[in-house]
Amino acid sequence: MNLNKIHLEALGADARSVTELFHRLNSVLPVDQQIVSVPPDTLCVEALNKMKEHHFSQLPVVVGREVLGIFSYRSFADAVVTFGQCASKNQKFNPLELLVEDCLERPKFARVTDEFVEWFDFIDQHDAVLVGEPNRLQGIVTAMDILRYLYGVASPFVLLAEIELALRALIQLAVGPETLAACAKECVKDRPQDQVPTRLEDMTFNDYVQIIGDGRAWDHFQTFMGGNRVRARAKLEQLRDLRNVVFHFKHKITVEEYETLAAGREWMLLKARAAEARREEVRQ
Amino acid sequence: MNDNTLQEMFIDKGCFPHQAQFAANFFAPDAARRHILVSSPGMGKRFAAAVIVNHAMSSGLAHRVLVLAPAALLAQWQEMVRRGDQAAPVMIVDRRRLRELEDSRPVGEEIWPANAILILSFDFAKQTDVAGALGRCPWDLLVVDQVQLAPRHSPRRRLLFDLIVGSSQARVLFLRPGGPRRMTEADTSAELFRAADAALTVWTPKTLRDHQGKSLLPEVRMEWINYRRQPEEAEVLSRLQDSLRSLDTTNATLRLAAATLMQSASSSFFALEQRLRRIRQRRNELAHGIGEKEEAGPDAEEVGMDAIEVIDIGDQLRRYAELERIAEPLLSLLEELATDSKADALVQLLDSSGARVSPDRRVCVFTRFVDTATYLENVLREAHPLVRGLTGGHSLAERERVIADFAHTGGVLIATEAVATTIPEVATAVFYDLPLNPAVLEARIGQFVRVGRHGPVQIVAFADESNTFVIERLQRKVAEIKEALGEQEIEQVLFPKDRE
Numbered sequence: 001m002n003l004n005k006i007h008l009e010a011l012g013a014d015a016r017s018v019t020e021l022f023h024r025l026n027s028v029l030p031v032d033q034q035i036v037s038v039p040p041d042t043l044c045v046e047a048l049n050k051m052k053e054h055h056f057s058q059l060p061v062v063v064g065r066e067v068l069g070i071f072s073y074r075s076f077a078d079a080v081v082t083f084g085q086c087a088s089k090n091q092k093f094n095p096l097e098l099l100v101e102d103c104l105e106r107p108k109f110a111r112v113t114d115e116f117v118e119w120f121d122f123i124d125q126h127d128a129v130l131v132g133e134p135n136r137l138q139g140i141v142t143a144m145d146i147l148r149y150l151y152g153v154a155s156p157f158v159l160l161a162e163i164e165l166a167l168r169a170l171i172q173l174a175v176g177p178e179t180l181a182a183c184a185k186e187c188v189k190d191r192p193q194d195q196v197p198t199r200l201e202d203m204t205f206n207d208y209v210q211i212i213g214d215g216r217a218w219d220h221f222q223t224f225m226g227g228n229r230v231r232a233r234a235k236l237e238q239l240r241d242l243r244n245v246v247f248h249f250k251h252k253i254t255v256e257e258y259e260t261l262a263a264g265r266e267w268m269l270l271k272a273r274a275a276e277a278r279r280e281e282v283r284q
Numbered sequence: 285m286n287d288n289t290l291q292e293m294f295i296d297k298g299c300f301p302h303q304a305q306f307a308a309n310f311f312a313p314d315a316a317r318r319h320i321l322v323s324s325p326g327m328g329k330r331f332a333a334a335v336i337v338n339h340a341m342s343s344g345l346a347h348r349v350l351v352l353a354p355a356a357l358l359a360q361w362q363e364m365v366r367r368g369d370q371a372a373p374v375m376i377v378d379r380r381r382l383r384e385l386e387d388s389r390p391v392g393e394e395i396w397p398a399n400a401i402l403i404l405s406f407d408f409a410k411q412t413d414v415a416g417a418l419g420r421c422p423w424d425l426l427v428v429d430q431v432q433l434a435p436r437h438s439p440r441r442r443l444l445f446d447l448i449v450g451s452s453q454a455r456v457l458f459l460r461p462g463g464p465r466r467m468t469e470a471d472t473s474a475e476l477f478r479a480a481d482a483a484l485t486v487w488t489p490k491t492l493r494d495h496q497g498k499s500l501l502p503e504v505r506m507e508w509i510n511y512r513r514q515p516e517e518a519e520v521l522s523r524l525q526d527s528l529r530s531l532d533t534t535n536a537t538l539r540l541a542a543a544t545l546m547q548s549a550s551s552s553f554f555a556l557e558q559r560l561r562r563i564r565q566r567r568n569e570l571a572h573g574i575g576e577k578e579e580a581g582p583d584a585e586e587v588g589m590d591a592i593e594v595i596d597i598g599d600q601l602r603r604y605a606e607l608e609r610i611a612e613p614l615l616s617l618l619e620e621l622a623t624d625s626k627a628d629a630l631v632q633l634l635d636s637s638g639a640r641v642s643p644d645r646r647v648c649v650f651t652r653f654v655d656t657a658t659y660l661e662n663v664l665r666e667a668h669p670l671v672r673g674l675t676g677g678h679s680l681a682e683r684e685r686v687i688a689d690f691a692h693t694g695g696v697l698i699a700t701e702a703v704a705t706t707i708p709e710v711a712t713a714v715f716y717d718l719p720l721n722p723a724v725l726e727a728r729i730g731q732f733v734r735v736g737r738h739g740p741v742q743i744v745a746f747a748d749e750s751n752t753f754v755i756e757r758l759q760r761k762v763a764e765i766k767e768a769l770g771e772q773e774i775e776q777v778l779f780p781k782d783r784e
Contacts, residue, residue, distance in 0.1 A: 020384070031379040112383045131383075136391045138383050213662070227619045230627075231554050234659040238558075241658075241677075250679065256562075256654070257677065263561035 025119070025131055026112035028149045029139040037062040037137075038071065040101035044079075047071050047100045057127050060107065061100050065135050069104030072127075079103035109133055116146060156246045156253055159265045163239055166268045167208055168200055170224045173275050179220065180211075187214035205243055209236040224275050239264045287312055294335060297368065300500070302492050303332040306485055310336055310457070311345065318448075318456040318482035320431075325730020326501060327487045329459050330357075333427055334364035336457060337401055338372060346424035346455070347399050350447070353429035355405035361429070363680065365401055374401040378408060382417075396421050410439040415446065423451040431458040456482065461723055502739020504729060506763065508747045511629035517553070518752040520617050524549055524556070525754060527610035529779055538603045543720075543778055545607070546755040551651055551717035552626070554659035557618045560611040567604035626746055627663045630714065633744065634668060634696060637712055646690065648707055649698045650728060651716040657698045660716065670695025701728060709737050715745045718759035720774060725763060754778065 020026075037060045038047045047059055051073070058072030069075075079102055080095045087093035110119050110129045119129050123143050132138035175183065181198035187210050188196045197203045203211075212221045213233030225232045242261050246253060253261075287308045294304035309315055323329040340346035351361055358376050365374045375381065375397075385395045395417060396402060408414060426447055434440035448456065489501045513521070528542040549556040630649070637647055649664075651657050654675045661673040670693055674686045690697045691708040699707060713732045719725050732741050747760055754777055 020380075026380050026383055029380075029383070112380075112387050132386075133391060136386065138386060215666075228622050228624070230624075230662050231557070231659065234554055234655075234662040235558075237662060238655075238658050245677070251677075254677075259562040259565050260558065260655075262565040263558060266561060266565065 023116060023149075023153075024112065025110055025114050025116050025129075025141055028116050028141050028145050029112065029131060030145060030148075033139050035060065035137060035140065037067075038100055039063060040068055040099065040104075042100045043096070044071070044076055044098040044100055044103060045096050048073075048076065059100075060130060060137060060140070061104060062137070065137070067107055067130065067134050067137050068101070070107050070126075070130075071100040071103055072105060075103040075105045107134070110141070112138060116141070156242075156258060156261055159261045160239075160243050160246060163261075163265050163268050164205060164243075166272050167205075167236075170268075170271060170275055171200060171208060171212070171221075173279070174224050175220045183211045183214075183217040183220065187211045187217050205240045209233065209240050212236060223278070224271060226271065226274070235264060235267060294339075297335055299332065299335055300328060302487060302500070303328050303335070306332055307336050307339065309485075310455070311339065316481075316483035317454070318458075320458040320460070320482045320484050321487070322460050322462050322484065323487035324489060324501075325461055325727045326733045327492065328734075329487065330360070330429065331364065333429070333457055333459055334361070334368055337365055337425065337427060338368035340425050340455070341372060341399075341401060342369060348396060348421065348423050349401040349425040349427070350418065350423045351401065351403045351427045351429065352406055352409055352444075353403065354433060355407060357429060358403050358405055361403050365403075372401060373397070373399055374403065376403045378405075382414065394421060406433060406440050406443075410443045415439075415443045418443070419446040419450045421450075423447070423454045425455045425457070426451060427457045427459070429459045430461070432460045432462070458482065461727065501733050502737045502741050504733055504739075504741050504743055506743045506745065508760075509629055509633055509744055510747050510749050511625050512749045513625045513752055514623045516621060517623060517625060518750055520553065520556075520614065520621060521549060521753045523617060524610075524614055527614065531606050531610070535599075535603070537599050538606060539775065539779060541603050541607060543755070543774075546753070546778065547717070547720075548653060548655075550753055550756050550759065551653045552656040552659055553618060553621060553624060555653040555655040557615065558655040560615055560618075563604055563607045563611050567601065567608055570601050570604060624663075626716075626748070627660065629746060630660070630716065631663065631667055633714065634664065645712075646694045646708065646710040647696050647712045647714065648710045648732070649696060649714040649716055650701070650731070651698070652701055652719070653717065654700055656716060657700050660698050664696055664698070668696055672697050674699040676700060701731075707731055710741075712742045712744055715743060715763075718745055718756075718763050720755070720758055720762055722762050722765075 036050065036054055036056065038050065040061050040063060042061075051057065051059060058070050058075075061068045061071050076098070079098060083093050083095070083098070083102070107130050108122065108126075110131050112131055119141070122129055123141070123146070128140050128142040130137060130140055171180065177199070180200060184196050184198055184203070184207065185193070188207050189210060190206070197207060211217050212225060213229065213236060215229065218229045222229070238260055242253070242257055242264075245251060245257065246261075290308040290311060291301075291304045294307045295301065299307060306321065310319055321329050321332070337346075337349055337351065341349060353361055362374055362376055365372050377385070382395070385397070389395050404414070404418075409418060428434075428444060431444070434444055448454075489499050492500045524546070528545060531538055531542055545556070545559060548559045634647060637645060649660060651660070654677065657673050657675050661671055664671045672686050672690055672695065674683060674697060678686065686697070687708065697707065697710075710732060713729075715728065719728070729741075729743060732743070733739070745760075745763060748756055751757065758774060758777055
């Protein structure tokens, strides 16, 4: 049996290893990360300026490819306290003369294949973890990298929830339950007539699109969805297709697809605001 | 194995005679180690290259193969190699994959697998550490697709030089599009060709004939469909044009963004609206460090401008902030816009083309924009029973299913150029939007004008008689003369205030 073939067929065109599908440090590490490091004989004040310039809390101290340790605000503060306590009247201590090699913390290394959850406590205490080996630094994962990664994973779901709930609310504003049931009977074409849902809560996103985008029902929705029916339906269809991609994990959502979702959410928000303003007008 | 036997074997693998001959020459004992294949679109140079890669691996002539290509072509390369050999050890290498490869090897050992076909994007491969690691490894076969995208003095060009020097015994194959016009001394790749001391092969419709002396490519007929935009549509485009000209177009990335925005608008109002809506979102993401870095290459190529290799975040932020300023009033106008004369003209064209009545009258509507494709699917579905959409967002299996259905039952296929799939023979190809770059236009035509097809191929494009949108005049000029306009000429017309 050709295992290679089974592997390729099982994973489709982009045949990556199965473990790569799990959330590991490699996924969290930014692909365009530029590592900023300092040599051990750097003055602390220079290293601190560098950290300030790049908004970093720590820097790896490197000679050639070898990581000697970490210089951080914390390690600097520790060194200042230690050297300050050792100073005497005759031997004054000037923190501006300290070198980063005087303030090193021992580094700990994670591997790209580690699950990032395993490193939560360490990152909580140290703000970051080095990835690779002492003589091969591959990157640095910070708490912010994890936050950005999880935001990237979660935000399509959040956007879709907002879009779908707002769309339902707009439908409820546009038509009553009976009209909606009649529209569904007329416009939902991809199911047998006796299986067409008539209650909003039983309908799918595809049902909403078919109802709103149908020329026969458009009069009910035009006030809320506005503009051009075909363009409105095209937007809803894009959102429906992206919903399928996201909820069925068809592929990793692209930057452009994410932006389409976010733009769809903004469009829906605009419609919701206009609908609320109209409702307010009617009340007054 | 002699040349004739090799040729026959390549023909058995699905090559046309010119492809088989080239592949056989490539492996001939007395052949040059380095080859440059220049070919008009549609003649199957990439297929021939994939056949060469597979043969080199399966016959043991190569163990480590490196393929460099633009990012958009990586998946296509992987697919073509796999089609030739399902078990081929082919792998797309990006930053994450590279880290895993490093992690799996002790420090100091070669990170590239000993038996593999590795496919990397130009932009990834040129990064200092990656270029270094590639340069240290002896490759047996190096294939560079779209070598013209490595302009003189660029990091990409330096990478290619280093690879050629570092793997002096490697077989090398450079691929580039173009006909004889572009193979002049002034050619931007000429310096590289000389340095590589390579054998040059040029495939053009004139040089390639079948055994009866007939052209291998079908004849192309271009036809213009005239329509007139409604006053309210013209108003939106004029406002967009004026707003974009008010931007700081001395900034190269902003100028490129403005030209791309015009390109979207000339495609469809829906594409314009969606692009404008994305602008604010993109700006917020960049401001909060969430957005991914973007490349300007494809857009620059499309509008005939010089590619900008690196766009820093600050520059991107400035650009999006300026664009956001003009987006709001335009979106309000678009929200009220009820007509679409261009889409109406397309519906009329399809009604008269017979696509609705006969499965043999297959029509493909081609657009650069996914948004336009989605919109047209909606427009046409109400009038035509068999409308299918095909974009880069579809999986390989979905693409194959859509193409098979289209080939079997006919109708209208709305495709974007990102599909990178051979589209079946069609009666009419409608180019719903046009690029400003003749090479891109040739590549699009090449999707339909393939060796072995009968033709003639009817290409249809739209021309707005109201002449509202200046970019469309340029697009038409390029399509008619099929020659590149100078970057200065394009910018003079698009952004006249720069020249005042």
